[in-house]
Amino acid sequence: MVSSKELKLAYGLAIILFIVGFLSYAAFSSKAPLQPVRIMFQGVAGKVLFDHQTHLGVSGYGIACIDCHHELEDDETATPESCSACHEAESEEEDTPNRTDALHNQCIGCHQDFEAGPTECAFCHIM
Amino acid sequence: MNSQKKFIVSHAPFQHNGSSIEQRSYNIILATLPAILLGLFHYGAPALGVICLSISSAIFWELAMNRISKRPITIGDGNSAMVGIIFAMLLPATTPWWAVITGTFVAIVIGKEIFGGIGSNAFNPAALSVLILILSWKNLFDFDQALLNYNFDFVAVYPLGALKHFGVDAIDTFNILDLFLGRQIGGIGSTFGLGLILGGGYLILRGFIRWEIPLSFLLGISITALLFNISEPARFVGPGFHLFTGYTLIGAFFLATEDSSSPVNTLPMLLYGLGGGIMTVLIRNIGVYIDGVLYAILVMNMVSPLLDKIRPKAIGKVV
Numbered sequence: 001m002v003s004s005k006e007l008k009l010a011y012g013l014a015i016i017l018f019i020v021g022f023l024s025y026a027a028f029s030s031k032a033p034l035q036p037v038r039i040m041f042q043g044v045a046g047k048v049l050f051d052h053q054t055h056l057g058v059s060g061y062g063i064a065c066i067d068c069h070h071e072l073e074d075d076e077t078a079t080p081e082s083c084s085a086c087h088e089a090e091s092e093e094e095d096t097p098n099r100t101d102a103l104h105n106q107c108i109g110c111h112q113d114f115e116a117g118p119t120e121c122a123f124c125h126i127m
Numbered sequence: 128m129n130s131q132k133k134f135i136v137s138h139a140p141f142q143h144n145g146s147s148i149e150q151r152s153y154n155i156i157l158a159t160l161p162a163i164l165l166g167l168f169h170y171g172a173p174a175l176g177v178i179c180l181s182i183s184s185a186i187f188w189e190l191a192m193n194r195i196s197k198r199p200i201t202i203g204d205g206n207s208a209m210v211g212i213i214f215a216m217l218l219p220a221t222t223p224w225w226a227v228i229t230g231t232f233v234a235i236v237i238g239k240e241i242f243g244g245i246g247s248n249a250f251n252p253a254a255l256s257v258l259i260l261i262l263s264w265k266n267l268f269d270f271d272q273a274l275l276n277y278n279f280d281f282v283a284v285y286p287l288g289a290l291k292h293f294g295v296d297a298i299d300t301f302n303i304l305d306l307f308l309g310r311q312i313g314g315i316g317s318t319f320g321l322g323l324i325l326g327g328g329y330l331i332l333r334g335f336i337r338w339e340i341p342l343s344f345l346l347g348i349s350i351t352a353l354l355f356n357i358s359e360p361a362r363f364v365g366p367g368f369h370l371f372t373g374y375t376l377i378g379a380f381f382l383a384t385e386d387s388s389s390p391v392n393t394l395p396m397l398l399y400g401l402g403g404g405i406m407t408v409l410i411r412n413i414g415v416y417i418d419g420v421l422y423a424i425l426v427m428n429m430v431s432p433l434l435d436k437i438r439p440k441a442i443g444k445v446v
Contacts, residue, residue: 037283038271038275123293
């Protein structure tokens with residue numbers, strides 16, 4: 001038989017933890033940082049996990065923002081945009097390749113230049 | 128010659144260590160704390176939110192079911208709080224609030240209350256709930272995607288995911304000691320091997336869970352993983368990796384040992400654990416799913432009543 005003391009403990013737990021849980025969700029909702037740590041590209045050939053921080057960081061590959069975010073060539077002081085801001089999933093424009101082509105050119109091109117990193121589809125794409 | 132103690136019959140094979148259900152529930156909650164503390168350290172306030180909301184909503188669901196079914200209020204036994212905390216341990220820290228509340232609904236109402244409440248559930252409520260959530264929203268449990276915005280000082284890729292998608296070569300970057308010490312991504316309370324073993328050890332020493340199930344479960348995983356590894360090392364990883372990744376340790380100590388869904392006799396307990404361990408590695412190595420622990424445990428939960436048919440022969444005979 002459950003005593004009233006234990007019942008009170010359960011009620012207390014439920015109420016206090018609900019308040020703490022509610023506050024945690026309300027105050028610390030996870031927002032994406034301005035400079036992404038990792039990015040998950042969603043594609044029909046499977047998702048690709050891209051470690052932005054490792055490519056960027058001095059302790060990583062130390063690549064400059066402008067090497068990938070080519071829109072900075074026009075204005076070096078601008079904030080780098082997300083690739084999908086210009087490169088749409090479907091695009092007929094010749095100047096702005098669609099997202100898949102843009103990312104493939106960017107990733108594969110750079111890896112080929114440096115003769116490093118993945119060489120097969122399934123080494124990046126989660127199939 | 129004519130001893131009065133000639134023939135003694137006792138109930139078999141119940142064990143009683145003198146404690147109550149409430150003590151059992153709160154001791155299990157206590158045993159989860161080492162693993163949860165590291166989760167809080169890694170993931171911060173969002174993880175706290177998931178854990179608190181999970182426990183409180185689990186208690187509320189049980190209270191609601193008690194009221195609706197006009198049965199005595201049972202939340203005082205602490206079982207719903209225990210299910211809530213174990214469920215939260217399996218979740219990524221960024222789980223949205225609606226998924227936590229839906230999950231505890233599935234665990235408490237569908238996993239436990241409709242079977243008749245504590246002691247009557249055929250399946251582990253927390254494991255059942257996570258699997259239903261995975262089947263309903265598979266991206267919720269994609270740990271790589273869920274934890275994108277966290278910056279860790281260790282390899283921030285879900286180890287079992289890396290193994291499944293990119294093969295044995297991709298897991299060279301993981302170090303067994305790091306995995307054991309919880310330096311890996313995963314569920315809030317399911318990655319800290321040392322903490323889970325300490326918690327499980329405490330429960331075994333206090334008699335709240337039986338040693339046969341976790342030991343045989345881990346043995347089943349080790350033997351099967353070793354056999355796979357010996358047969359084809361380029362394709363299958365060794366037992367150390369399987370033991371300290373995914374839901375292995377939380378499954379062994381906190382999920383498989385759940386009282387009403389696991390067997391009570393010694394040999395059935397050993398077979399139950401062993402079967403769960405073997406199936407876990409089979410699913411991980413040649414199955415579709417990344418982690419097999421929850422599926423293996425649910426299947427073994429289903430087999431549990433059959434296993435308990437293996438019991439000592441009754442003394443005497445019916446004339």
